[in-house]
Amino acid sequence: MIDIVIDITLLTFLAITAVAIVRITNLFAIIMLFGIFSFLSATMFVVMDAVDVAFTEAAVGAGISTVLMLATIALTKDQNEKQSVGRISWLPLAVVTLTGTALVYGTLDIPAFGDPEAPAQKHVAPYYIERSVPETGVPNIVTAVLASYRGFDTLGEVFVIFTAGIAVLLLIGDKRRKSTPGRNEGGENDA
Amino acid sequence: MTHNLILRLVSKTVIPLIIVFALYVQFHGDFGPGGGFQAGVILGSSIILYALVFGLDAAEKVFPSTILRLLASLGVLLYAGVGVVTLYLDGNYLEYTVLADTQIAGQHLGILLVELGVGIAVFAVMLIIFFAFAGRGRP
Numbered sequence: 001m002i003d004i005v006i007d008i009t010l011l012t013f014l015a016i017t018a019v020a021i022v023r024i025t026n027l028f029a030i031i032m033l034f035g036i037f038s039f040l041s042a043t044m045f046v047v048m049d050a051v052d053v054a055f056t057e058a059a060v061g062a063g064i065s066t067v068l069m070l071a072t073i074a075l076t077k078d079q080n081e082k083q084s085v086g087r088i089s090w091l092p093l094a095v096v097t098l099t100g101t102a103l104v105y106g107t108l109d110i111p112a113f114g115d116p117e118a119p120a121q122k123h124v125a126p127y128y129i130e131r132s133v134p135e136t137g138v139p140n141i142v143t144a145v146l147a148s149y150r151g152f153d154t155l156g157e158v159f160v161i162f163t164a165g166i167a168v169l170l171l172i173g174d175k176r177r178k179s180t181p182g183r184n185e186g187g188e189n190d191a
Numbered sequence: 192m193t194h195n196l197i198l199r200l201v202s203k204t205v206i207p208l209i210i211v212f213a214l215y216v217q218f219h220g221d222f223g224p225g226g227g228f229q230a231g232v233i234l235g236s237s238i239i240l241y242a243l244v245f246g247l248d249a250a251e252k253v254f255p256s257t258i259l260r261l262l263a264s265l266g267v268l269l270y271a272g273v274g275v276v277t278l279y280l281d282g283n284y285l286e287y288t289v290l291a292d293t294q295i296a297g298q299h300l301g302i303l304l305v306e307l308g309v310g311i312a313v314f315a316v317m318l319i320i321f322f323a324f325a326g327r328g329r330p
Contacts, residue, residue, distance in 0.1 A: 051224035055216075059232040064317060067239055071324040137295035138221045138302060146226065147302040151285040154305070155270055157228075158312050162267045165316035173256075173323035 006047055014040050025080050031069045038062035048113070052142045195244075202244045209237035217310050221299070227306035231313025239321050247325050256322065259315045266312025273304050 017037045021030055038061030045054035111118035132144040146154050217230035242250030274285040282289035287301025 052226070052229075055224050055229045056232075059229050059236070063236050064232055064239075064321075067236070067243070068321065068324055071321065071328075074325075075328050135294065136298040136302065138298070140221055140223060142224070143220050143226050143302065143306070147305050148287060148298055151274075151287075151305065154309065155274070155285070158267055158270055158309055161313055161316050162263055165263055165319045168320045168323045169260075172327060173319065 003047060007044070010040055010044050010047070014044075027073050027076075027080065028070075031066060031073065034069065035062045035066040038065070052140075198244050202240055206237050206241055209233060209240070213237065217306065218303075220306055221302060227309030227311075228313050230306075231310040232317060234310070234314045235317030235321070238318055242321070242325065247322070247329070251322060254318055256319070259319050259322070263312055263315035263319060266308045266310070266315060269308035269311065270305050273301055273308070277301070 014037065017033055017040065021033045021037070024030055024033070038057055041061065042054040042058040045051070045057060111120075115121070128141055128145055128149065132141050132149075133139060136144045136148050138144040138148070213230045213234035216225035216233060217227060220226035220230070238250055238254060241253070273287070273290075277286050277289050278284055280289040285301070285305075287305075288294045288297040290300045291297040
C-alpha cells in the first residue's frame with residue numbers, strides 16, 4: 001500500500017518536473033530540473049528495489065550529466081531559449097497523443113510488476129538466483145551477473161566508454177596542439 | 192568561484208569523504224550495491240568538484256591529461272588482460288575460475304580485477320570528457 005502512495009507521489013513529481021522543463025525558457029533552470037528529474041527517477045528505482053540502477057542514475061544522470069551541461073552552458077552566450085510564440089501545432093500533438101495511447105494500450109498486456117510467472121523471470125533469472133552464490137561466492141547477484149556471467153557484455157560497455165572518451169578528445173580535446181611552436185610558426189609564415 | 196570561502200572550506204572537507212566512499216563502492220560492490228562503474232563516476236565527481244571550486248588548472252595539475260589517457264587505456268587493458276591471462280591458464284576468455292585454486296577464489300579475484308579495470312577506465316574517461324568540455328572556456 002505504502003509503495004503505491006510513494007509511486008504515485010513520485011510519478012506526480014516527475015510529471016510536474018517534465019512540464020516545468022518544457023515551459024521554462026531559462027536554460028540554467030532547465031539543467032537544474034533535469035538533475036531533479038534524474039534524482040526522482042533514481043528514487044523510483046529504489047522503490048522498485050533496483051538499487052544498483054538507482055545508484056548509477058543518481059551518479060551519472062544527476063551528477064555528471066548536470067556538470068557537463070553546466071560546463072556547456074558556461075560557453076554559450078545566451079542563457080535563454082528562443083521561445084516560439086503562437087499557434088498550437090496540431091500534427092505533433094496528434095502524433096504524441098497517438099503514440100502515448102498505443103504505449104498505454106501496450107502496458108495492459110504486460111505482467112504485473114514482480115510477477116514470478118512473467119516470461120522475463122522464467123528465462124535465466126532462476127539460474128542466477130540459485131547458482132550465483134555457490135558458483136561465484138558473490139552475494140550481490142547484480143555484480144555476479146555483470147562481472148562474471150555477462151563479462152563479455154561488460155567488457156563491451158567499457159570499450160564503449162573508452163571510445164566515447166577518444167571521440168570527445170578527437171573532437172574538442174587537446175587544445176595544446178594548436179599552440180605548439182611548429183604550427184604557430186607555420187601560421188605566421190602563411191600570414 | 193575562487194573567492195568563495197564557505198565553498199572552499201566545505202569542499203575541502205567533503206572531497207576526501209567522497210574519495211573514501213568511492214573506494215568503498217568499488218571494493219564493496221561484491222556485497223552491496225555498487226561496482227566499478229559507479230565508483231569511477233563518484234571518484235571522478237570528487238575531482239570535478241575540486242576543479243569547479245579551485246579552478247581547472249589546479250585540477251589538471253593533479254591529473255594531467257597524459258596520465259588520464261594512460262589510466263583510461265590501463266583500465267580497458269586490465270579488463271581485457273584478465274581475459275588473456277585466463278586463456279593462458281587453459282580456460283576460456285574471461286573464465287575466472289582458472290585464476291586460483293578453487294572456483295570461488297578464482298571468481299573473486301577475477302571479479303575484483305575486472306571491476307577495478309571498469310572503475311579506472313570510467314574515472315579517467317569522465318575526467319577526460321569534463322576537462323575537454325570545461326577547457327574550451329579558456330581563452
